[in-house]
Amino acid sequence: MHIGPYALANNLIVAPMAGVTDRPFRQLCKRFGAGHAVSEMITADQSLRLTKKTQRRADFTGELAPIxxxxxxxxxxxxxxxxxxQVANGAQIVDINMGCPVKKVCNKLAGxxxxxxxxxxxxxxERVVAAVEVPxxxxxxxxxxxxxxxIHRVAxxxxxxxxAALAIHGRTREDMYNGNARYELIRAVKATRRIPIIANGDIDTPQKARHVLDVTGADAIMIGRAAQGRPWLFREIGHFLATGEMLAPPDVSEVRAVMMEHxxxxxxxxxxxxxxxxxxxxxxxxxxxxxxxxxFRQAMYALESSADQARATREFFDRLAAQSARLVYDDSAATDGAAQNTEQQDETGETND
Structure with a gap:
């Protein structure tokens, strides 16, 4: 998979997600096998360029190329x-957002x-392509x-x-994230275009990744929400695509180490x-x-210091490890609203997959 002159490590890409794909998360996903990652959405509004939030989003220190x-x-x-x-700031590829469905963005006739x-x-x-010499x-x-x-006319x-490359989420803005992604239109676009096409939407398992690549013929896949809390998904997908075999899920000790490092x-x-x-x-x-x-989460949300939060998290995984080396899931707890606390989304509300 190439984007302009850049050969990506593989065809697994981390989707841009506002409030999620910051530098620490991008680096983590790349470490687990993502071949490319796109930054959080950065507004073109010059008046916001010097805010702390925008400056953090444009911080690529130590990040693997291409940025x-x-x-x-x-x-x-x-x-x-x-x-x-952004090119002057170190960007090697510029991506334009025409996919965000949330009201705050769409009401400004963006996304x-x-x-x-x-x-x-x-x-x-045309203006953006002419403005820079990078893809x-x-x-x-x-x-x-x-x-x-x-999508055919837009493509x-x-x-x-x-x-240089087109990433397509298989839903309309009207769909938001409801229903199933429609891959047939992505396949039709791929059949008629010469530029690389990246398929996006609902890719949450190695088997689904294989299915989407087969059905769409896309050059790459882009993974967003499924990688939240599961950055090792890229490792699992990469292994499955290469061998046809499923990797065992990470054990408690590895997840604990990853979480504490993050x-x-x-x-x-x-x-x-x-x-x-x-x-x-x-x-x-x-x-x-x-x-x-x-x-654990209900207690963790109330903690205000990094020392207390880290200690509580470490102790939670230590308790799990004492019970089993492997992660043990409780189906009754899977839909308890985890990560629905007020800090889940940033000011745009975007969780763009």
Whole structure:
């Protein structure tokens, strides 16, 4: 899989997710076998460029190349300037968001709302591609409304504008995340376009990854929500695609080590106050469905210091390890609202898969 001059390590890509795919999470997924990762959405609004949140999202220190930065907005000139700014900041690939379905983004005629105006889509893509000398990619959906899917026209516009790769989530904006992703339209686009096509949506197991690649013929797959709390999913998928065999799930000691390392990275990246709050959702995602996880999370959400949070998490996994070397799940606890605490989403509410 190539994006412009860059040969990716494999065809498994971490989807951009606002409030999730920060530098610590991207690095973690790459360590577990993701061949590429796209940053959180960064607004093209220059007035927000110097905020702490935006600066953190544009922090790529120590990240494996190629560095891909997603930008979002609705004004071609501002998006072109944002692309130039991010390239000067170290971006090697610029990704444009036309897939986010949430109201705060769409109400500003950004994200998937742009799909309603194909002329504007064309102007944005042409302006951004012309503004930078690095590859420009596009993340989008099948269309804005069901029955009015225009992904074929958008894909043609993208290819003609010089877009280097196209990631397609198999739903419309109207669908949000409801129902099943529709891969047949992704397959149809792949059959008619020359640029690399990346299939996205509902890929949550190694078997599903194989199915989606086979059904769509896509050059790569993009995985989002399923990797929350399960970064080793990339390792499992990579092994299955290469061998046809399933890896055993990680044991408690490995998950404990990964979780504690991730917490340390979050505390260092965000600082004490924000680090604790950002960490809550990652802890919740990792422990969802595990025996005793519900009671642990309710107590963990109330902890305010990194020392207390880390100690409680370590003790939880120590208790699990004392019971079994393997992770033990409790089906009755799998839908207890883990990670639905107030810190789950950022100001956009986006959990874009």
């Amino acid at each position: 891909s930065v997603q930008i979002a907005g609705s004004e071609p000139a501002k998006l072109a300037e944002a692309a130039r700014y 998937s709302a742009l799909l309603q105006d194909e002329a504007l889509v064309q102007e944005i893509l 420009v990619t596009l993340k989008t959906r099948l269309g804005f409304c069901n029955g009015e899917e225009n 043609e516009i993208a290819e003609n504008a010089g877009i 917490l340390d990275a979050l505390y260092a990246f965000y600082g004490e106050y924000s680090g604790v709050r950002i960490a809550r959702k990652h802890i919740a995602w990792t422990t969802r469905g595990l025996q005793g996880g519900n009671a």
